[in-house]
Amino acid sequence: MTAAGALTASPDDGQVVVTRFECPGVLTLLYLLALHVRIKHAVRRQVPGLIAARVVVQWRERTMLSISLWPDLSTIYAMGSVQRHVVGSRIPGRLGVRTSSGVFGFTGDWRRIMFGSPAAAIDPLQPLKNK
Numbered sequence: 001m002t003a004a005g006a007l008t009a010s011p012d013d014g015q016v017v018v019t020r021f022e023c024p025g026v027l028t029l030l031y032l033l034a035l036h037v038r039i040k041h042a043v044r045r046q047v048p049g050l051i052a053a054r055v056v057v058q059w060r061e062r063t064m065l066s067i068s069l070w071p072d073l074s075t076i077y078a079m080g081s082v083q084r085h086v087v088g089s090r091i092p093g094r095l096g097v098r099t100s101s102g103v104f105g106f107t108g109d110w111r112r113i114m115f116g117s118p119a120a121a122i123d124p125l126q127p128l129k130n131k
Contacts, residue, residue, distance in 0.1 A: 007113065009105025011073035014125025019101040021092055023062040028095050032064055033057070035088055042084035049075025051125060071125055076103065 023029040033055065040053050051069040058065070070076050079085050092099050106125065111117035122128065 007107040009107045011105070013072065013106035013123045015070040015073055015076060015106070016104040016125075017066075017068045017070065017076060017101065018104065019066040020099060021064040021066070022098040023064070024096045026059075026062060028097060029057070029059075029062050029064060031095070032092065032097065035091065036064070036066060039082075039085050039088045043079065043082050046082050047075065047078040049078060069125055073103070073105070 021029075021032055023032060036055055043050055043053070049071055051071060053066065053068040056065040056067065057063070106121075106123045107113060108121040109117070109119040111119040112121065
């Protein structure tokens with residue numbers, strides 16, 4: 001926390017990326033799901049920092065949420081070196097898919113965030129150290 005009490009995230013701590021894809025139809029959604037699998041495999045091979053990546057599908061809304069976990073902000077930048085991701089990132093717009101994406105950084109222990117407790121900030125996206 002800063003002196004003013006605001007929460008701040010550190011680029012050296014864990015990061016979560018959430019990307020929302022709102023598709024115009026089910027066929028487009030199915031296509032994006034298949035594309036996402038191919039891109040995820042390429043990223044796993046080429047970016048050692050990726051901890052996990054999952055997709056949540058909201059079928060009635062024809063929406064896909066891509067959620068990925070990263071140990072720090074610098075590993076997310078490595079996505080720019082994955083050609084399949086770079087090319088694939090241009091496809092949704094061409095298909096009429098509306099997108100939104102955000103990076104969420106670790107800001108502290110849940111007890112501190114929710115209740116103001118002085119709990120130590122131990123980032124769950126980093127290995128736990130013996131203490």
